[in-house]
Amino acid sequence: xxxxxxxxxxxxxxxxxxxxxxxxxxxxxxxxxxxxxxxxxxxxxxxxxxxxxxxxxxxxxxxxxxxxxxxxxxxxxxxxxxxxxxxxxxxxxxxxxxxxxxxxxxxxxxxxxxxxxxxxxxxxxxxxxxxxxxxxxxxxxxxxxxxxxxxxxxxxxxxxxxxxxxxxxxxxxxxxxxxxxxxxxxxxxxxxxxxxxxxxxxxxxxxxxxxxxxxxxxxxxxxxxxxxxxxxxxxxxxxxxxxxxxxxxxxxxxxxxxxxxxxxxxxxxxxxxxxxxxxxxxxxxxxxxxxxxxxxxxxxxxxxxxxxxxxxxxxx
Amino acid sequence: xxxxxxxxxxxxxxxxxxxxxxxxxxxxxxxxxxxxxxxxxxxxxxxxxxxxxxxxxxxxxxxxxxxxxxxxxxxxxxxxxxxxxxxxxxxxxxxxxxxxxxxxxxxxxxxxxxxxxxxxxxxxxxxxxxxxxxxxxxxxxxxxxxxxxxxxxxxxxxxxxxxxxxxxxxxxxxxxxxxxxxxxxxxxxxxxxxxxxxxxxxxxxxxxxxxxxxxxxxxxxxxxxxxxxxxxxxxxxxxxxxxxxxxxxxxxxxxxxxxxxxxxxxxxxxxxxxxxxxxxxxxxxxxxxxxxxxxxxxxxxxxxxxxx
Numbered sequence: 001x002x003x004x005x006x007x008x009x010x011x012x013x014x015x016x017x018x019x020x021x022x023x024x025x026x027x028x029x030x031x032x033x034x035x036x037x038x039x040x041x042x043x044x045x046x047x048x049x050x051x052x053x054x055x056x057x058x059x060x061x062x063x064x065x066x067x068x069x070x071x072x073x074x075x076x077x078x079x080x081x082x083x084x085x086x087x088x089x090x091x092x093x094x095x096x097x098x099x100x101x102x103x104x105x106x107x108x109x110x111x112x113x114x115x116x117x118x119x120x121x122x123x124x125x126x127x128x129x130x131x132x133x134x135x136x137x138x139x140x141x142x143x144x145x146x147x148x149x150x151x152x153x154x155x156x157x158x159x160x161x162x163x164x165x166x167x168x169x170x171x172x173x174x175x176x177x178x179x180x181x182x183x184x185x186x187x188x189x190x191x192x193x194x195x196x197x198x199x200x201x202x203x204x205x206x207x208x209x210x211x212x213x214x215x216x217x218x219x220x221x222x223x224x225x226x227x228x229x230x231x232x233x234x235x236x237x238x239x240x241x242x243x244x245x246x247x248x249x250x251x252x253x254x255x256x257x258x259x260x261x262x263x264x265x266x267x268x269x270x271x272x273x274x275x276x277x278x279x280x281x282x283x284x285x286x287x288x289x290x291x292x293x294x295x296x297x298x299x300x301x302x303x304x305x306x307x308x309x310x311x312x313x314x315x316x
Numbered sequence: 317x318x319x320x321x322x323x324x325x326x327x328x329x330x331x332x333x334x335x336x337x338x339x340x341x342x343x344x345x346x347x348x349x350x351x352x353x354x355x356x357x358x359x360x361x362x363x364x365x366x367x368x369x370x371x372x373x374x375x376x377x378x379x380x381x382x383x384x385x386x387x388x389x390x391x392x393x394x395x396x397x398x399x400x401x402x403x404x405x406x407x408x409x410x411x412x413x414x415x416x417x418x419x420x421x422x423x424x425x426x427x428x429x430x431x432x433x434x435x436x437x438x439x440x441x442x443x444x445x446x447x448x449x450x451x452x453x454x455x456x457x458x459x460x461x462x463x464x465x466x467x468x469x470x471x472x473x474x475x476x477x478x479x480x481x482x483x484x485x486x487x488x489x490x491x492x493x494x495x496x497x498x499x500x501x502x503x504x505x506x507x508x509x510x511x512x513x514x515x516x517x518x519x520x521x522x523x524x525x526x527x528x529x530x531x532x533x534x535x536x537x538x539x540x541x542x543x544x545x546x547x548x549x550x551x552x553x554x555x556x557x558x559x560x561x562x563x564x565x566x567x568x569x570x571x572x573x574x575x576x577x578x579x580x581x582x583x584x585x586x587x588x589x590x591x592x593x594x595x596x597x598x599x600x601x602x603x604x605x606x607x608x609x610x611x612x613x614x615x616x617x618x619x620x621x622x623x624x
Contacts, residue, residue, distance in 0.1 A: 014456075014460075015459065015460045015463055018460050019460065019463075019464050022464075022469075023469060023472060026469075026472065026473050026476065027472060027476055137351075137605060137608055137609065137612075138605065140604075140608060141552070141601055141604040141605035141608055142601055142604075143556055143559055143560070143563075143597060143600045143601060143604070144560075145559075145560060145563045145579065145597075146579060146596075146597030146598075146600060146601065149579065149583055149586065149593050149597065150594070150597070152586060153586055153590050153593070153594070157586055157587055157590070250462075250463065250465065253465050254465050254466065254467040254468070257465075257467055257468055257471065257564075258467075258560055258563070258564070261564060262583075269468075272468055272471075273471065273564060276471055276472055276475040276566075277475065279475075279476075284472055287468065288465070288468060288469070288472070291465040291468055292463060292464055292465060294465075295463045295464070295465055296463050299463060
């Protein structure tokens with residue numbers, strides 16, 4: 001297994017290399033000069049040239065890329081064009097917030113999704129099954145930014161129950177209760193699509209398993225239906241769901257860009273969108289790299305979980 | 317003469333035989349899924365709205381009437397007409413803007429999926445048909461594309477290419493299309509892997525048919541059902557991506573109305589003009605829902621193997 005993990009990590013390297021190459025090229029070939037944005041419009045042509053030289057923007061793209069890559073390999077993502085802070089530090093400051101939000105959203109889609117899936121599979125074609133089908137269609141069709149806005153309208157504007165922005169209430173000592181209140185809406189919005197998707201997969205997977213011979217055997221020897229379902233069927237039905245979980249993680253990373261921007265959640269997604277607007281090349285590249293690394297890692301974790309859950313699957 | 321004899325000797329002429337044309341079988345299966353029929357009806361209405369936008373919209377979508385800012389739905393408008401869905405912060409008619417917004421959403425959805433499906437079919441069929449090194453290279457590329465946080469890449473590209481002289485909407489269609497082929501390629505490859513071993517492919521090859529003929533005339537038509545189903549779902553995905561980008565303020569640029577940028581403009585007025593941020597989102601939601609319902613119905617009708 002260790003061999004497998006090491007080989008997968010090595011395989012991820014060219015992928016990350018390719019991703020950085022693509023995004024670096026796009027960002028640097030695009031029109032629009034970050035130096036021009038940083039300098040006040042009155043600056044002389046020499047000033048602009050000097051700043052471009054200071055930022056390294058006067059060199060050919062491939063030189064800039066090789067230099068950037070060399071620094072990254074030494075753990076240096078450069079400094080933000082905006083405030084001169086090291087990009088790595090900027091990202092490390094916000095990434096716990098993003099991970100916290102995505103983790104809660106993930107947990108939410110996992111638990112609710114599985115419970116809803118099991119209930120509708122065991123009560124197939126009942127009212128509750130039909131309702132969960134309708135709910136799943138609604139869940140995948142609701143645009144996250146609009147769902148978020150509607151929640152804000154109801155819970156922040158009309159009822160005044162929940163705060164609409166940020167992670168802490170301004171001016172009070174950050175505490176668990178306060179942060180949880182701020183997290184309810186973003187986590188729900190981020191997790192909704194997962195809840196809908198996972199409940200469908202869990203349902204069809206469990207229905208598939210219930211048809212198997214060993215379930216008939218378990219019933220035939222007189223086991224209670226509860227035991228058959230919870231002890232025999234669910235374990236096996238969870239297998240395909242684990243793959244789906246892995247596949248849904250990149251969606252959470254993407255979703256974070258929108259949800260964090262909407263709720264002003266101080267995470268990586270919001271920092272990313274802000275740095276795009278300010279043309280902060282080093283921060284954009286850093287976030288691209290970080291988000292891709294997260295995606296690759298999540299995919300690997302899903303594959304490992306899958307192999308661990310099913311001994312028939314060999315690492316290769 | 318001889319031909320006539322032969323045909324008259326046939327046990328059943330084509331007229332007497334019950335006709336089960338593909339279209340009829342398809343329609344019989346499709347209409348069984350009532351939700352899918354509902355979705356299809358909504359989509360047909362949406363298309364009509366998009367095409368007839370200039371005739372249907374009560375007002376010019378760009379017409380600013382500052383005196384009528386934030387008129388709630390149903391309030392009397394200028395020229396003796398009614399603001400059915402109210403107005404926005406510039407006093408522009410929300411309904412008219414939404415009617416024009418349908419054009420953006422639907423065209424972005426279909427054009428970008430067209431690009432993605434074309435690329436995906438070409439790469440996926442090459443990969444699945446030839447295997448070997450071609451397959452390895454294409455699949456590595458596909459894996460790479462699938463592990464990119466695509467939305468952020470698109471955001472980056474759009475923000476940087478924004479000042480280019482050409483129309484932004486084509487850029488949006490292009491970039492969504494170019495980044496969403498990997499899923500199609502994987503699907504097509506999987507179909508090709510199994511279809512290339514079938515007898516009919518073998519027969520075509522034995523007859524000396526060149527590869528392009530085998531790929532496009534023999535294998536591809538048999539792989540179309542899952543491609544069509546997944547394309548329908550992908551249209552919804554592309555529409556959502558455009559709306560997300562416009563919601564962040566980097567998609568379709570105001571004043572051109574798109575459902576996403578209407579939400580972007582109106583979210584700040586949630587407190588005093590909630591309708592302005594409600595209806596455009598509702599339009600996105602209903603459109604996505606219809607595509608998903610139709611996709612579900614298409615899967616049942618085209619590819620019954622997939623039904624649980």
